[in-house]
Ligand SMILES: Nc1ncnc2c1ncn2[C@@H]1O[C@H](COP(=O)(O)OP(=O)(O)OP(=O)(O)O)[C@@H](O)[C@H]1O
């Protein structure tokens with residue numbers, strides 16, 4: 001398992017007032033952990049927040065998707081817990097931690113687009129609910145966060161609670177069911193029926209939440225409801241939390 005990342009400055013100084021990083025201590029270690037349900041905007045918002053903070057970015061959902069694709073492609077039965085756990089241990093997985101370069105490879109093969117295919121989306125909960133596979137991916141995620149340099153934004157379902165409970169900033173990004181369904185529908189260009197959208201967003205969350213709690217904020221986690229915010233307002237709201245909590 002490996003990753004690349006955005007280089008960060010090692011100078012410890014405060015950015016100038018005109019800079020978008022004004023108020024942030026550059027060079028100080030910063031882990032921003034963001035969890036939330038499907039369609040809440042975790043990936044897109046976290047990636048943009050990472051760019052603005054000149055931080056690395058880790059999409060942990062992509063790792064669950066990669067293991068799922070690997071199982072499907074290798075003929076591994078997703079209902080066989082021990083086989084799925086072994087696949088999570090054995091997979092040669094690379095994920096980019098640059099917010100400007102989305103790249104996932106398995107044994108050197110580019111699977112960046114393939115892990116987003118509907119077949120993977122509808123099967124991924126089987127990996128996410130296999131506890132042995134989770135333990136292995138959590139181990140890898142912690143290593144990626146530790147190796148990312150000074151600052152990283154990591155997002156998923158259990159980052160604030162399990163992967164990085166000591167993160168300087170912990171946020172639960174939520175949105176109403178209606179907003180999440182609308183956003184996912186728009187993202188997929190109106191190609192999905194109401195029933196398909198519900199399966200991809202609501203039903204998947206129901207399965208995933210049997211093993212991890214991303215519906216309610218744990219102690220010390222800031223809840224940010226983006227239902228009535230647009231994308232830019234949500235990014236600004238996350239940066240405000242970072243400024244308040246980590247300054
Ligand atoms: N505040 C917002 N207002 C409107 N649209 C948003 C907002 N935040 C994100 N979006 C859009 O909603 C869509 C879904 O966002 P995104 O893929 O980041 O969600 P997610 O929480 O990572 O979902 P999943 O966990 O299922 O991958 C994207 O097209 C994104 O640009």
Ligand SMILES: Nc1ccn([C@H]2C[C@H](O)[C@@H](COP(=O)(O)O)O2)c(=O)n1
Pocket residue numbers: 038060061062064065124125128155156157158159204208212
């Ligand atoms: N930390 C995480 C990240 C993701 N998952 C699961 C839940 C999802 O069904 C799947 C794919 O995530 P997505 O790309 O849709 O964000 O992975 C998890 O259990 N824990």
